[in-house]
Amino acid sequence: MNITCSFIVIFLAGFVHACFQLSISVLTMINARGLGSKTSATKIDTLSTFFILGSSVMTFLILSTLLLTICYINENLITALDWSIICGLVAGVGLAIWLFYYRKNGTSIWIPRPFADFLGEKIKIAKRPMEAFVLGLTTVLGEILFVVAPISAASLAVLSLPSYFQPIGMIAYILMSSSSLFIIWLLITHGKSISKIQVWRENNKRFLQYVSGGVLIALSLFIFVNGVINI
Amino acid sequence: MIDTIVIKHGGKRPSEKFDITKLRNSILSICLCNRKTDGESETIAERVTKVVMKWAETKNEITTRDIRIVVYNELKKYSPDTAYLYKQHRAII
Numbered sequence: 048m049n050i051t052c053s054f055i056v057i058f059l060a061g062f063v064h065a066c067f068q069l070s071i072s073v074l075t076m077i078n079a080r081g082l083g084s085k086t087s088a089t090k091i092d093t094l095s096t097f098f099i100l101g102s103s104v105m106t107f108l109i110l111s112t113l114l115l116t117i118c119y120i121n122e123n124l125i126t127a128l129d130w131s132i133i134c135g136l137v138a139g140v141g142l143a144i145w146l147f148y149y150r151k152n153g154t155s156i157w158i159p160r161p162f163a164d165f166l167g168e169k170i171k172i173a174k175r176p177m178e179a180f181v182l183g184l185t186t187v188l189g190e191i192l193f194v195v196a197p198i199s200a201a202s203l204a205v206l207s208l209p210s211y212f213q214p215i216g217m218i219a220y221i222l223m224s225s226s227s228l229f230i231i232w233l234l235i236t237h238g239k240s241i242s243k244i245q246v247w248r249e250n251n252k253r254f255l256q257y258v259s260g261g262v263l264i265a266l267s268l269f270i271f272v273n274g275v276i277n278i
Numbered sequence: 279m280i281d282t283i284v285i286k287h288g289g290k291r292p293s294e295k296f297d298i299t300k301l302r303n304s305i306l307s308i309c310l311c312n313r314k315t316d317g318e319s320e321t322i323a324e325r326v327t328k329v330v331m332k333w334a335e336t337k338n339e340i341t342t343r344d345i346r347i348v349v350y351n352e353l354k355k356y357s358p359d360t361a362y363l364y365k366q367h368r369a370i371i
Contacts, residue, residue: 072371079367083311153369163371240313242359245366 048130048207052273056204057216059266060197061223066259068149068156068248069190070102073182074231076170079241092236097176099228101183103221106198109187110217113202125207130274133200134267140196141263148193148256154248162189196263197224200270207274282334287342296334302327305349308367312360322360326352 048056077098081091121129147157155163166182166189173179187194198220205216234244248255282296302323309319329352334340346365353361 069371076370079311079363079370082313083307085310150369153366155369155371166371238313240359242312242363245363245370246359249366 048204048273050208050212053204053208053216054219056266056270057201057220058223059262060201061220063197063259063262063266064194064224065227066255067190067193068154068255069158070186070228071231072154073166073170073186074098074228075241075244077173077179078235080170082241093176094173094179095232097179098183099225099232101180102187102228103225105184105187106221106224107217109198110202110220113199114206117202117206125203127275127277129203130270133203134270134275137196137200137263137270138267140193141260141267144193144256144260144263148259149252154245154252158189200266280331280335282337283339284345285339285341296340298327298331301330301345305353308364309357309360312357312363314357314360322353322356325356
């Protein structure tokens, strides 16, 4: 796979990751909780910053772990078999997203309910930046079932880049995947009400589900053409 | 405090006496989180709480779900946005 194709895979994977909703929900709840309990704007901003930082760090850690594992298994050589495994995984998760991603009510997603309750409890007690940071780390892990596909595709694309481009590829993925969190954070800090954000998210949830699943399936086709059969 | 008993949703937590302060604080908090001013939030919380108290006084037992429905319907008259958030805030995650 050439450099351009690798970056296309990284950007598409990052875009799909950004469409996933658990981190956005948790960030919305942190802000809602802060505003509701008359917490100062500076403190809410700090909590949001640390939450986004935690989420980005966990994305970086998962991406690095996958890179290292693939390097270790393949001894730095990417074969068509690797691409075909990722291609299958990405297509499978894309279909799963079309079928399962959201629950009926609100914007709650298909994750184990005890874990969602656990997150809800932790949001209530998160008052220090470090707690928000850990919440960010945990949230990405909570969505791992869905996140694993775009991160795997991105890690293989990063590995297929020349070594001097690899850090750029990783940073691009992390920035792209965190972009939705930055947007929500900016909207809230600029005075957008939580209910308006929530109404938009709920009205467009099926569209977002369709887009994330669709882009993953398109990504799997792209990987199939450029990585597996290498036209 | 009135003598009405509140049965918790799911039955996991024990029932408790209806606490109007708790309800008022939750309405106040949801108004504030929807960027209503302090004064506006206080007024809405006061008005909604009064209606809920009047409704609860006539009952021996109520469920948290009943309270949520009454609060939602009342809140909708003053601020539909806030009512929506009150109804949905448990379904965000």
